Amino acid sequence: MGRALIEPTSRLLNHSELFYAPGDRALARDLFRAIGCRVLDPQEEEGPADLGPAAGPYLIVFVDPESTDLIDNVLYASEAPPAQWRFEQALRARIGEDPSLGAAFDAYREVFVGQPQAMTHLGLSMSESELVAAIGGIRSDAALAGRVAIRGPFRPGEPGSVDPRVVQGFLQTDIVSTGLLLAGQQIELQVRLDRGASDRGAFDRGPRGGFDE
Numbered sequence: 001m002g003r004a005l006i007e008p009t010s011r012l013l014n015h016s017e018l019f020y021a022p023g024d025r026a027l028a029r030d031l032f033r034a035i036g037c038r039v040l041d042p043q044e045e046e047g048p049a050d051l052g053p054a055a056g057p058y059l060i061v062f063v064d065p066e067s068t069d070l071i072d073n074v075l076y077a078s079e080a081p082p083a084q085w086r087f088e089q090a091l092r093a094r095i096g097e098d099p100s101l102g103a104a105f106d107a108y109r110e111v112f113v114g115q116p117q118a119m120t121h122l123g124l125s126m127s128e129s130e131l132v133a134a135i136g137g138i139r140s141d142a143a144l145a146g147r148v149a150i151r152g153p154f155r156p157g158e159p160g161s162v163d164p165r166v167v168q169g170f171l172q173t174d175i176v177s178t179g180l181l182l183a184g185q186q187i188e189l190q191v192r193l194d195r196g197a198s199d200r201g202a203f204d205r206g207p208r209g210g211f212d213e
């Protein structure tokens with residue numbers, strides 16, 4: 001069951017632009033499909049008539065798999081441009097050579113482990129059964145599992161929960177990023193319990209739903 005918006009509006013969070021590293025296009029596509037999004041790859045399939053030739057470089061990720069809107073409630077993912085990729089490679093090399101910089105980088109990444117809610121992320125809303133399916137899909141795909149860390153889900157009343165209105169699962173990956181791939185991207189999979197929760201109980205199939213801590 002879909003979630004009713006409070007009122008029609010022309011102001012909404014409508015899209016985000018992400019990059020993937022050279023060679024990671026298929027993995028980026030598979031990640032978003034595992035999350036439950038519909039992914040249109042204009043390089044491999046014919047798109048709708050209104051797609052336009054400029055769409056070629058992009059994976060078009062429909063957060064709602066039933067949607068055909070190319071502009072709202074979508075993510076776009078394309079290959080990191082050479083300037084960014086060169087910068088990232090130079091930075092990665094320097095981190096490997098400089099112990100103090102490497103330690104700072106490790107400390108930064110460690111915060112994502114203990115406090116994922118406090119670190120930068122984008123959030124996708126879904127039902128509990130879709131959250132379960134997303135985590136299971138990532139776990140069962142070796143290529144994704146090696147590049148995506150799963151944290152949570154954090155359920156109300158349990159350690160790590162910060163809001164009784166939501167269940168939060170966090171994915172941290174370097175497959176895509178809205179910024180530097182080196183910093184990675186955290187994606188929150190959120191189930192809102194106070195509005196539109198259609199399948200409470202999906203986590204009751206096992207201890208903590210079988211997720212990572």
Ligand SMILES: [Fe+2]
Pocket residue numbers: 117121123188
């Ligand atoms: Fe969040």
